[in-house]
Amino acid sequence: SSELTQDPAVSVALGQTVRITCQGDSLRSYYASWYQQKPGQAPVLVIYGKNNRPSGIPDRFSGSSSGNTASLTITGAQAEDEADYYCNSRDSSGNHLGVFGGGTKLTVL
Amino acid sequence: QVQLQESGPGLVKPSQTLSLTCTVSGGSISSGSYYWSWIRQPAGKGLEWIGRIYTSGSTNYNPSLKSRVTISVDTSKNQFSLKLSSVTAADTAVYYCARDFGYYGSGSYVGAFDIWGQGTMVTVSS
Numbered sequence: 001s002s003e004l005t006q007d008p009a010v011s012v013a014l015g016q017t018v019r020i021t022c023q024g025d026s027l028r029s030y031y032a033s034w035y036q037q038k039p040g041q042a043p044v045l046v047i048y049g050k051n052n053r054p055s056g057i058p059d060r061f062s063g064s065s066s067g068n069t070a071s072l073t074i075t076g077a078q079a080e081d082e083a084d085y086y087c088n089s090r091d092s093s094g095n096h097l098g099v100f101g102g103g104t105k106l107t108v109l
Numbered sequence: 110q111v112q113l114q115e116s117g118p119g120l121v122k123p124s125q126t127l128s129l130t131c132t133v134s135g136g137s138i139s140s141g142s143y144y145w146s147w148i149r150q151p152a153g154k155g156l157e158w159i160g161r162i163y164t165s166g167s168t169n170y171n172p173s174l175k176s177r178v179t180i181s182v183d184t185s186k187n188q189f190s191l192k193l194s195s196v197t198a199a200d201t202a203v204y205y206c207a208r209d210f211g212y213y214g215s216g217s218y219v220g221a222f223d224i225w226g227q228g229t230m231v232t233v234s235s
Contacts, residue, residue, distance in 0.1 A: 033221035044230050048221035090220050095169050104160030
């Protein structure tokens with residue numbers, strides 16, 4: 001299967017920890033990457049690979065994976081973390097075709 | 110630093126061909142082992158990967174769009190382009206170009222889109 005499934009919406013209290021998950025068979029062979037998208041803006045890569053953060057991404061963002069599930073964890077969520085989050089992986093065709101999850105709307109309360 | 114910028118018509122008539130170009134600045138499109146991808150997002154909806162090209166000209170496309178998509182590269186202009194034929198209202202979306210990398214690490218494949226253009230809105234309407 002080339003589908004990635006995310007919860008449509010998640011909320012977290014300011015300063016608390018939240019985990020956003022992504023499920024799909026391809027995650028058994030491919031690491032997920034995670035993107036933050038704020039309204040009217042292009043997505044921004046926040047996590048890729050086992051748990052890699054691009055330069056400029058706060059260390060409160062971390063990634064993990066187990067079986068067919070990848071997770072993005074925000075430890076000590078800030079108001080500015082309120083955004084849509086998308087996971088991405090590659091399908092299992094062998095050609096590394098891109099596939100995105102449906103996105104999770106994170107609300108910081 | 111590398112930047113990407115999409116350009117092209119914002120309005121396309123149904124049944125016609127959508128054509129967009131992504132210009133890469135701040136670095137050569139041919140340097141490094143990168144693919145160059147197109148991704149789109151209908152208003153209020155999620156991201157959809159359209160396809161990618163390597164500077165050798167090798168391409169991969171989303172199977173759901175493959176019959177209508179052509180991606181090409183012009184290394185002399187540091188650009189890559191998207192053509193989507195026989196468009197309908199369902200192709201109305203913000204279209205992004207992005208740098209696409211991948212490698213094998215820690216036993217699994219690592220892939221990501223690390224640099225994105227700002228996006229360009231394309232409306233399909235008569």
